[in-house]
Every structure is written in structure tokens, then in C-alpha cells.
Amino acid sequence: MEQYLALLQHIIKEGVVKTDRTGTGTTSCFGYQMRFNLQDGFPVVTTKKLHLKSIIYELLWFLKGDTNIGWLKEHGVSIWDEWANKNGDLGPVYGKQWRSWETPSGEVIDQITIALDTIKKNPDSRRIIVNAWNVGELSKMALSPCHCLFQFYVTPPDTSKGETRGKLSCQLYQRSADVFLGVPFNIASYALLTMMMAQVCDLDAGDFIHTFGDVHLYSNHMEQAKLQLSRTPFPLPVMKINPEVKDLFAFKYEDFELVNYQFHPAIKAPVAI
């Protein structure tokens, strides 16, 4: 995960001090990009222990179209607790927009299913986009989408190299990024989504490209970031996914196994609300 350490270093070196909505204060840059070849291993931070269980359950929860924290809490995941109302609702956040975006005429659009169908039937399409930034519903969301738009791209097989399968890549635009707490989650989550989508479309996983708007380190994460930079990263682990699953919406937590994950000790940090 040299890419992640380079991002931490970039913010510490080039960032400007900026106030923010939460009142915490950040060091921030505008615009940055990282690329992960998913054949090189699963991109999980190794310079601290990452809680992969929360990441997998959160992704399955998005894919269910769920926007209430009840299901996450049943599985011991608490990362969304601070933003939910007393009934556990977050408003029309990611799950709603991914699976059931409502148009003014009352039509309901399942963007994920459309993306899957397009990858299978029209892989050269330049319109394979999922957008969570539903301007008309932002005021009803507990938090505006941070990972707000992603696009898929299919590379055809290179027959001169004997390849028989194409590769699926994904690029995410993240408008706002908490580099210490959020970004390790976001990288692993989209890398996994790309691998799952590739498997059910009979493609290999290609690249995950992570593009940022306001990418920041909170002032109370600076020491933790420097501690990570003092540690030597380990080789990346491998994510094994149950090959039997051919329906994106049928994946369960037990279908994933992270093999050979070596990591440095966890580092605690407060989340800015």
C-alpha cells in the first residue's frame, strides 16, 4: 500500500490548514489520484490493522439498498451509528440511490442492475456510471455522499497474450475524504465491489482508480498518520471470493476470505461528526 502512504505524505507536505463543517480542523489538498492493480493483491492498509468485517458488511448493506443501521448493528457494525436518527434511519443515502433512485415521475431506477447488464451486454459503453449524488434528495440525507460517483470500464482480452477474458476496472470520484479513517475503508470497499462485479460478469478484475476532491487529514489524526508512515508496509494479502456466487445480490459475509493479511497494530482515532 505504498500508494496510501504516498497520499499521507503528500497531504503532510503539500496540504493547507483549513477549517471544516465538523469544527475539528484539517490539513487538506484538492485533487489527487491513486491506482491499484487488483491482480497485485487486495489493497488493504497494512501499516495499521483494518477492521475488514465492517467494510464487507457495509458493502453488502449498500447492495441490499438498505439505509437503516439496524442490519449493520445486528452484525456488530457500528460505523454509521453517529449519523442515524432514533429509528436508525439515515435518509436516502447510498443504498437508496444505488438500488432505487426515484425520478420525479415516480419511476424507480436500479443503477447497479443497469450497470451489471451494460457490462454484460454492451461492455464498450462509456456510460456505465452509478451516481449517489441525487441533488434533489441531498437535504434528506444524514450525510451527503462522499464516494459519490463511479464508472466501470471493460478492457477486452489481449488475444496476442493468449487472454480469453476481459478485465473490469472501476474509477471512483470521492468529493471529500477523511484520509486516516475513511479512505482505507473506501479503497477496500470499492476494490471488493469491483472484484464481485467482475466475477458475476465472467471478467477478471482490472484496476481500481481512486480520484479525490477535498482529501484531508483531520488535525486530531496527524500523529496517527505519522506513526503509520514510520512503519514498513507488508506485502498485500489475497482476497478469496466463493467462485460459486454468480448473482451480485447473493453474496454473504462468509463468501469472502482474506488470506495472508499481515498488519501492524491497530491505531485508534476519533471520528469527526
Ligand SMILES: Nc1nc(=O)c2c([nH]1)NC[C@@H]1CN(c3ccc(C(=O)N[C@@H](CCC(=O)O)C(=O)O)cc3)CN21
Ligand atoms: N469524519 C468521517 N469520516 C468517515 O470516514 C466517515 C464519516 N465521517 N461519516 C460516514 C462514514 C462512516 N465511516 C466510518 C466511520 C468510522 C470509522 C472508524 O471509526 N473506524 C475505526 C474502527 C473501525 C470499526 O469499528 O469497525 C478504524 O480504526 O478504522 C470508519 C469509517 C466512513 N464515513
Ligand SMILES: O=c1ccn([C@H]2C[C@H](O)[C@@H](COP(=O)(O)O)O2)c(=O)[nH]1
Ligand atoms: O465513505 C466515507 C464517508 C465519509 N468520509 C468523510 C469525509 C469527510 O471527512 C466527512 C464528511 O464530511 P463533509 O463535510 O460532508 O465533507 O466524512 C469518508 O472519507 N469516506
